[in-house]
Amino acid sequence: MTPHTALVLGATGGIGGEVARRLLARGWTVRALNRNPNRLSPEEKESGIHWVQGDAMSAADVAAAAKGVSTIVHAVNPPGYRNWGKLVLPMLDNTIAAARSAGARIVLPGTVYNFGPDAFPELEEDSPQHPVTLKGGIRVEMERRLRAAAETGTPVLIVRAGDFFGPKAANNWFSQGLVKPGRPVTAISYPGKRGIGHQWAYLPDVAETMVQLLERADALETFAVFHMEGHWDADGTQMIAAIRQASGNLELKLRRFPWFLMRMLTPFVPLFRELAEMRYLWMTPTHMGNARLVAVLGAEPRTPLKIAVRETLAGMDCLTKAAM
Numbered sequence: 001m002t003p004h005t006a007l008v009l010g011a012t013g014g015i016g017g018e019v020a021r022r023l024l025a026r027g028w029t030v031r032a033l034n035r036n037p038n039r040l041s042p043e044e045k046e047s048g049i050h051w052v053q054g055d056a057m058s059a060a061d062v063a064a065a066a067k068g069v070s071t072i073v074h075a076v077n078p079p080g081y082r083n084w085g086k087l088v089l090p091m092l093d094n095t096i097a098a099a100r101s102a103g104a105r106i107v108l109p110g111t112v113y114n115f116g117p118d119a120f121p122e123l124e125e126d127s128p129q130h131p132v133t134l135k136g137g138i139r140v141e142m143e144r145r146l147r148a149a150a151e152t153g154t155p156v157l158i159v160r161a162g163d164f165f166g167p168k169a170a171n172n173w174f175s176q177g178l179v180k181p182g183r184p185v186t187a188i189s190y191p192g193k194r195g196i197g198h199q200w201a202y203l204p205d206v207a208e209t210m211v212q213l214l215e216r217a218d219a220l221e222t223f224a225v226f227h228m229e230g231h232w233d234a235d236g237t238q239m240i241a242a243i244r245q246a247s248g249n250l251e252l253k254l255r256r257f258p259w260f261l262m263r264m265l266t267p268f269v270p271l272f273r274e275l276a277e278m279r280y281l282w283m284t285p286t287h288m289g290n291a292r293l294v295a296v297l298g299a300e301p302r303t304p305l306k307i308a309v310r311e312t313l314a315g316m317d318c319l320t321k322a323a324m
Contacts, residue, residue, distance in 0.1 A: 016075030018207035110160035162199030167315025
């Protein structure tokens with residue numbers, strides 16, 4: 001095993017890419033598995049990542065790429081959420097087997113989906129996990145398998161966070177619900193109820209949190225779970241105000257999110273099915289506290305919301321020249 005060498009699964013995605021870039025900046029050697037490295041963008045090819053051809057669904061490919069690494073970041077999802085329920089657990093099993101063979105730590109970006117209404121509204125790392133959705137049940141099973149791996153000696157780090165947003169994020173509520181990528185913001189479509197709080201997580205902050213925890217790996221438990229508070233929007237108005245401010249239009253129109261239309265389209269658009277299943281999280285406040293994280297790091301990495309939203313909209317090509 002080589003210290004400070006990581007394999008990132010999902011390095012072309014939002015959180016995987018952010019973690020890879022931060023590890024590189026800290027002097028780590030970073031490998032990444034990709035089915036077709038020749039199709040990577042010039043920016044990705046020149047990023048400093050060592051790209052290895054292979055598929056996360058192949059146990060042999062993951063094991064070969066993981067030889068000699070100290071950390072495996074499991075940030076991979078099926079493209080477009082297609083066959084999510086059938087592919088996620090086999091991919092995780094491949095990561096667990098590779099980590100066990102290499103003696104590596106597994107890092108998993110976690111979510112709030114594990115929890116059901118019996119645990120709301122204040123969620124601790126050890127709150128009961130009784131999810132009411134298929135996706136939540138799979139998340140619980142993922143963590144169960146990781147805990148079992150930890151009990152046999154494979155260290156695991158899970159960082160749970162709210163809804164992702166960021167300049168390079170994809171398949172998330174911000175970029176596929178609130179605003180439309182690739183065009184100036186003309187309206188905000190907000191999924192939540194007025195007065196209901198919602199928790200957001202800026203991807204660069206999530207990645208920085210993971211890296212800082214890895215830098216303290218010797219002090220972590222074999223199965224370590226942390227919650228990020230991120231940006232807690234207590235009544236749903238702060239994110240809307242930040243988008244308006246970043247766009248340069250304080251009167252930007254606010255629209256109701258088309259839940260009915262989304263439900264109608266779920267048989268044809270897999271992503272819509274995934275989003276519709278999580279509607280309950282917009283109707284009920286759920287808040288993850290960060291006391292355990294702060295006890296280890298001293299403070300949670302947290303970019304001010306107005307800066308985070310501005311960087312996100314700029315990365316999505318949603319700002320006019322005047323707003324830039």
